[in-house]
Amino acid sequence: MTATVIDGKAFAALVREKVAGHVARLKDEHGITPGLAVVLVGEDPASQVYVRSKGKQTVEVGMNSYEHKLDADTSEADLLALIDQLNKDPAVHGILVQLPLPKHLDEDLVINSIDPAKDVDGFHISNVGLLGTGQKSMVPCTPLGCLMMLRDHHGSLSGMDAVVIGRSNIVGKPMAQLLLGDSCTVTIAHSRTKDLAEVVRRADIVVAAVGRPEMVPGDWIKPGATVIDVGINRIDKPEGGTRLVGDCHYDSCAAVAGAITPVPGGVGPMTIACLLANTVTAACRANSLTEPEGLTA
Ligand code: NDP
Numbered sequence: 001m002t003a004t005v006i007d008g009k010a011f012a013a014l015v016r017e018k019v020a021g022h023v024a025r026l027k028d029e030h031g032i033t034p035g036l037a038v039v040l041v042g043e044d045p046a047s048q049v050y051v052r053s054k055g056k057q058t059v060e061v062g063m064n065s066y067e068h069k070l071d072a073d074t075s076e077a078d079l080l081a082l083i084d085q086l087n088k089d090p091a092v093h094g095i096l097v098q099l100p101l102p103k104h105l106d107e108d109l110v111i112n113s114i115d116p117a118k119d120v121d122g123f124h125i126s127n128v129g130l131l132g133t134g135q136k137s138m139v140p141c142t143p144l145g146c147l148m149m150l151r152d153h154h155g156s157l158s159g160m161d162a163v164v165i166g167r168s169n170i171v172g173k174p175m176a177q178l179l180l181g182d183s184c185t186v187t188i189a190h191s192r193t194k195d196l197a198e199v200v201r202r203a204d205i206v207v208a209a210v211g212r213p214e215m216v217p218g219d220w221i222k223p224g225a226t227v228i229d230v231g232i233n234r235i236d237k238p239e240g241g242t243r244l245v246g247d248c249h250y251d252s253c254a255a256v257a258g259a260i261t262p263v264p265g266g267v268g269p270m271t272i273a274c275l276l277a278n279t280v281t282a283a284c285r286a287n288s289l290t291e292p293e294g295l296t297a
Contacts, residue, residue: 003227003257006149012269015148015295016061019276022292023062026283034283035064036094036120036275037086041079041105042072047098054096057272063279066092072102079105080113087115093286094120094279117286120278123170131177131297138278139297143175145270146207146228147182147297153226153259158183163200165189165216165247166209171230175207178297196220208247218252227253227260230267 026032036058040051051067058065068082079097086092095118101107111119116126122140130137139147150157162184166172176188189199200206200220206227208216213233221227231247246263254260261267277295284291 003254003260004153005254006153006226006228006259006261006266008145008149008261008266009269011149011152012145012273015270015273015277016057018292018295019273019280020061022280022284022295026280026287026289027062030287030289032283032287033062033064033091034093034280035066035091036096036279037066037068037089037092038096038098039068039070039079039082039086040098041070041074042102044100047100051098054272054275057276058279061276063276064091074102074105076105076109079110083110083113087113087118092118093283094118094275096121096275118282120275120282122174122278128169128174131174131181134181137297138282139178139274140170140174141274141278142171142209142230142267142271143178144274144277144297145267146175146230147178148274148294149261149267149270150179150205150226150228151182156182157205160184160204161187161202162205162207163187163189163203164207164209165196165200166207166211166230168209171209172207175209175230179205179207181297206248210247212247213245214247214249216248216253218249218254218256221253221256223256224258225256227257228267229253229261229263232263232268 038051055065086095095114111123116124119138122138127137162179164172164176167188167190176186179186197220209230213235229246229248233245234242237243244264
């Protein structure tokens with residue numbers, strides 16, 4: 001079998017198009033321009049790239065982008081004061097604090113100081129609780145992107161066996177909640193899981209979010225299963241230089257799977273697209289307007 005490639009880049013473009021349509025409608029019919037504030041503390045090079053890309057895509061879909069760049073030694077009090085100001089600002093519908101934060105700042109405290117209704121990353125403890133209890137919440141962007149691709153590929157996920165490898169708060173756990181919400185039978189695997197290969201072999205859906213290059217080989221995959229590879233790992237090329245690979249060994253998995261997301265070009269592009277989707281959703285909710293269909297969980 002040769003797997004269908006789930007093209008995250010193309011799918012993300014469709015999501016952005018949908019978001020842009022809703023933004024235009026909000027502007028034309030209600031005079032509302034959704035706004036996303038991104039807060040970056042310090043000068044981590046990878047974070048700077050992400051923040052630039054988020055700002056650019058925000059503007060491209062017609063929303064307002066507000067970037068707040070703070071020095072690496074910014075005090076917790078100053079950061080919390082900025083978040084308080086953004087929480088109160090009616091022009092700001094989504095707030096994202098770029099992680100990781102410098103060590104002297106308490107990440108949990110900072111994230112939980114964001115108004116849950118503006119928490120477009122879905123990391124606030126209220127949103128985690130709402131998602132866990134099957135209520136309307138802001139959903140973390142990466143798992144939301146995975147869910148959208150799975151729904152698009154399969155239609156209904158009901159009754160499917162899903163294995164999520166990884167139990168982080170930003171990917172593994174919310175991913176498992178979303179799959180459970182769509183009536184999958186869900187197993188969460190992690191570094192202490194016994195006989196991971198056997199666990200993965202049972203799965204109709206495998207979501208790998210580990211951070212270990214090419215850890216999942218093709219012979220762990222049930223023939224015809226769908227493989228969603230969240231991992232982004234930079235490895236050395238034998239001829240020099242580097243390249244990006246996922247947590248799954250692409251060629252051997254693609255030879256067995258029914259469908260697979262590539263790295264790069266799979267889950268990655270969906271993450272920012274879902275951030276934009278969450279921002280337009282937040283803007284609709286803030287104004288008691290109908291939410292866009294197909295952009296939430
Ligand atoms: P974390 O490091 O927070 O979590 C990794 C998880 O993998 C942990 O639960 C860990 O288990 C588990 N794990 C580690 N080793 C093994 C093993 N040998 N067998 C089984 N499980 C194992 O990572 P994240 O969830 O933040 O990210 C995972 C990957 O996804 C990374 O490559 C990251 O770059 C990528 N990523 C991609 C995004 C995108 O936009 N595409 C967004 C976010 C992340 P334990 O809990 O027991 O330690």
